[in-house]
Amino acid sequence: MLRIILGAIGAAFCGVLLIAFGTGAYNHLTEPAAATVEQEFHLQPKALHLASDGPFGKFDRRQLQRGFQVYKEVCSACHSLRLVAFRDLQALGYTEAEIKAIADQWAIQQPAIDPETGEATTRKSISSDHFPLPFPNEVAARAANNNALPPDQSLMTKTHHGGAAYVYSILTGYQDQPPELLKKFPDAKTGSGLHYNPYFANLNLAMAPPLNDGQVTYTDGTASTVDQMAQDVSAFLVWTAEPKLENRHSAGIATVAFLIVFSVLTFLSYRNIWAGKPH
Amino acid sequence: MSFPWAKQYAPTNPVMKWVDDRLPLPRLVYNAVGAGYPVPRNLNYFWNFGVLAGVALTIQIVTGIVLAMHYAANAGVAFDSVEHIMRDVNSGWLLRYAHANGASFFFIVVYIHIFRGLYFGSYKAPREMVWLLGLVIFLLMMATAFMGYVLPWGQMSFWGAQVITGLFSAIPLVGETIHTWLLGGFAPDNAALNRFFSLHYLLPFVIAGVIVLHIWALHIPGSSNPTGVEVKDEQDTVPFHPYYTAKDGFGVAIFMTLFAIMLFFAPNALGHPDNYIPANPLSTPAHIVPEWYFWPFYAILRAFTVDFILPAKLWGVLAMFAAILLLFFLPWIDKSPVRSATYRPLYKKFFWVLVIDVLILGYCGGAPAEEPFVMLSQIASIYYFAHFLIVLPFVASIERTLPLPASITEAVLAKHGTTVSDADGTAAAAPAE
Numbered sequence: 001m002l003r004i005i006l007g008a009i010g011a012a013f014c015g016v017l018l019i020a021f022g023t024g025a026y027n028h029l030t031e032p033a034a035a036t037v038e039q040e041f042h043l044q045p046k047a048l049h050l051a052s053d054g055p056f057g058k059f060d061r062r063q064l065q066r067g068f069q070v071y072k073e074v075c076s077a078c079h080s081l082r083l084v085a086f087r088d089l090q091a092l093g094y095t096e097a098e099i100k101a102i103a104d105q106w107a108i109q110q111p112a113i114d115p116e117t118g119e120a121t122t123r124k125s126i127s128s129d130h131f132p133l134p135f136p137n138e139v140a141a142r143a144a145n146n147n148a149l150p151p152d153q154s155l156m157t158k159t160h161h162g163g164a165a166y167v168y169s170i171l172t173g174y175q176d177q178p179p180e181l182l183k184k185f186p187d188a189k190t191g192s193g194l195h196y197n198p199y200f201a202n203l204n205l206a207m208a209p210p211l212n213d214g215q216v217t218y219t220d221g222t223a224s225t226v227d228q229m230a231q232d233v234s235a236f237l238v239w240t241a242e243p244k245l246e247n248r249h250s251a252g253i254a255t256v257a258f259l260i261v262f263s264v265l266t267f268l269s270y271r272n273i274w275a276g277k278p279h
Numbered sequence: 280m281s282f283p284w285a286k287q288y289a290p291t292n293p294v295m296k297w298v299d300d301r302l303p304l305p306r307l308v309y310n311a312v313g314a315g316y317p318v319p320r321n322l323n324y325f326w327n328f329g330v331l332a333g334v335a336l337t338i339q340i341v342t343g344i345v346l347a348m349h350y351a352a353n354a355g356v357a358f359d360s361v362e363h364i365m366r367d368v369n370s371g372w373l374l375r376y377a378h379a380n381g382a383s384f385f386f387i388v389v390y391i392h393i394f395r396g397l398y399f400g401s402y403k404a405p406r407e408m409v410w411l412l413g414l415v416i417f418l419l420m421m422a423t424a425f426m427g428y429v430l431p432w433g434q435m436s437f438w439g440a441q442v443i444t445g446l447f448s449a450i451p452l453v454g455e456t457i458h459t460w461l462l463g464g465f466a467p468d469n470a471a472l473n474r475f476f477s478l479h480y481l482l483p484f485v486i487a488g489v490i491v492l493h494i495w496a497l498h499i500p501g502s503s504n505p506t507g508v509e510v511k512d513e514q515d516t517v518p519f520h521p522y523y524t525a526k527d528g529f530g531v532a533i534f535m536t537l538f539a540i541m542l543f544f545a546p547n548a549l550g551h552p553d554n555y556i557p558a559n560p561l562s563t564p565a566h567i568v569p570e571w572y573f574w575p576f577y578a579i580l581r582a583f584t585v586d587f588i589l590p591a592k593l594w595g596v597l598a599m600f601a602a603i604l605l606l607f608f609l610p611w612i613d614k615s616p617v618r619s620a621t622y623r624p625l626y627k628k629f630f631w632v633l634v635i636d637v638l639i640l641g642y643c644g645g646a647p648a649e650e651p652f653v654m655l656s657q658i659a660s661i662y663y664f665a666h667f668l669i670v671l672p673f674v675a676s677i678e679r680t681l682p683l684p685a686s687i688t689e690a691v692l693a694k695h696g697t698t699v700s701d702a703d704g705t706a707a708a709a710p711a712e
Contacts, residue, residue, distance in 0.1 A: 007668050020584045025654055083366065159555045243366055249544070252542075259536040269529075273522060
């Protein structure tokens with residue numbers, strides 16, 4: 001009896017699924033979904049190789065410093081880095097004095113309270129502060145950016161499939177809309193205030209191409225091409241998103257090496273204990 | 280209960296004897312996971328996964344308790360408190376990645392454990408209660424994992440909570456009320472986050488309690504084994520300790536190695552990138568997907584796309600819950616007297632079809648809700664229900680099973696090319712030394 005009831009329930013589910021499948025298949029065959037412009041023209045991130053890749057990866061500190069320079073001189077005008085503190089820059093090889101100077105000279109100040117009057121004011125950053133926000137709030141950020149909100153950069157390389165390669169592809173991916181796109185999708189013309197970029201999910205990005213050749217002057221003499229700056233800032237954003245990456249890799253190597261030896265020992269003791277006992 | 284030849288606890292250490300006379304806890308441990316528990320000698324590596332699940336739960340509880348010391352369950356600061364753990368807490372990144380990947384490994388282990396039970400018929404009499412309690416653990420795990428995923432309060436946390444609690448609103452008449460009651464509001468917010476944290480902390484200890492019952496129920500008939508033939512005499516068994524503590528030790532070492540590789544070198548591979556974006560009720564992610572271990576059930580939920588008598592959403596919700604609840608009836612659906620698929624040629628074929636079917640469901644559940652994935656998940660869902668509710672009773676009645684070995688020992692010795700007459704079980708290899 002139980003099996004008959006359960007069989008009937010199963011048959012009911014199967015029947016409804018069959019109807020759903022039939023309806024779906026019929027719709028799919030009679031009116032196949034038209035390809036969207038995103039499906040045809042969106043590109044996967046370009047390949048990007050960084051020193052931090054792979055299980056033995058370590059940060060290239062000179063590259064991180066160059067990337068930080070790009071962030072400071074270009075990105076920070078609009079993009080916040082709210083989860084990172086100035087003191088964290090020690091990991092990039094800056095000395096305490098240098099960090100103090102970087103914080104002190106940062107273009108945007110920290111919101112503060114006037115100790116005399118209690119009114120809102122600003123003060124210079126100190127090493128223990130997080131990077132100040134370029135806009136006091138979302139409304140101000142949108143008002144200054146054609147109603148687009150520049151996302152925080154702290155975790156940027158973890159918020160997209162492709163990570164650093166995604167950031168690098170966006171920064172170097174700006175181009176004119178291909179003529180065949182407009183021929184096939186006349187309605188998909190990039191709107192005013194937007195910029196065509198096939199690496200962006202919906203192909204049109206509010207951010208104007210931020211980098212131009214020679215935009216920053218690297219202190220280490222590296223030529224600041226767009227490609228170089230994009231690589232450097234992508235590497236920097238790997239660090240901001242995963243500052244403990246090197247600890248993780250070195251701890252991982254030690255742990256896995258230990259566990260492999262441990263596995264061999266446990267296997268041998270298993271064989272030893274079971275010796276002469278067919279199983 | 281135990282086998283009459285089980286060793287009795289006889290402490291030689293006077294302290295242990297003193298304790299055992301007053302509180303027989305050492306005796307309990309000895310009889311549960313020590314030399315006092317006779318276990319079939321022929322268990323293969325799939326029998327490691329129960330212990331591995333226990334290890335995984337322990338990792339979750341230990342890392343979770345420390346994480347809770349640094350985490351703040353408040354919608355305003357939850358996301359930042361998790362990043363604080365990642366950046367500023369000593370080894371916080373290790374704790375959090377261990378906890379997040381530990382959940383995935385817990386499910387990997389438990390899924391293999393469940394499929395082991397399906398293949399070897401471990402759910403059959405007299406072990407029905409073991410199976411039922413195992414399913415209760417599985418349900419509790421799913422609830423715990425779901426609520427844990429909400430805690431970082433990222434985009435997938437928020438929208439996952441929105442979608443899953445929204446399922447209750449499909450219930451006719453009272454659905455909306457239940458939905459609001461569960462969340463403590465009309466949408467996930469601080470009230471929901473707080474209660475999820477509270478329950479996420481509570482449920483693992485409930486799981487630990489049900490595990491005690493699961494093992495208790497297991498120890499009444501004793502462990503099953505790959506032949507499905509019950510233990511007949513002493514030479515069929517070995518004491519749990521040292522034989523299976525050693526074998527499980529090796530299994531744990533391999534488990535820890537794989538876990539460490541994932542945790543240290545690909546800690547975000549099983550997560551969703553959107554969860555590193557703070558929760559934003561005004562911005563819906565392009566594809567809302569739960570964690571990978573829910574994908575097969577999520578595919579069943581989304582396979583119902585047509586309003587037929589009932590709304591499609593209600594069909595989906597009913598089917599998703601039915602997909603799990605039907606497993607509670609399995610011991611009474613599959614009436615074949617033979618347990619192990621080794622001796623059930625027809626069942627074995629359907630078993631592997633089910634494995635592939637669940638993998639397809641999992642793949643479709645993680646894919647966007649568009650063709651061909653929807654049609655594929657509909658076919659796969661049909662097989663899922665048909666397998667358990669229609670095929671299994673049918674297979675049980677028509678199948679010609681293979682002859683079973685007379686005993687576990689006979690099966691073992693046959694495997695090694697000897698017979699019972701020329702090798703006497705435990706003493707078998709001793710003269711060869």
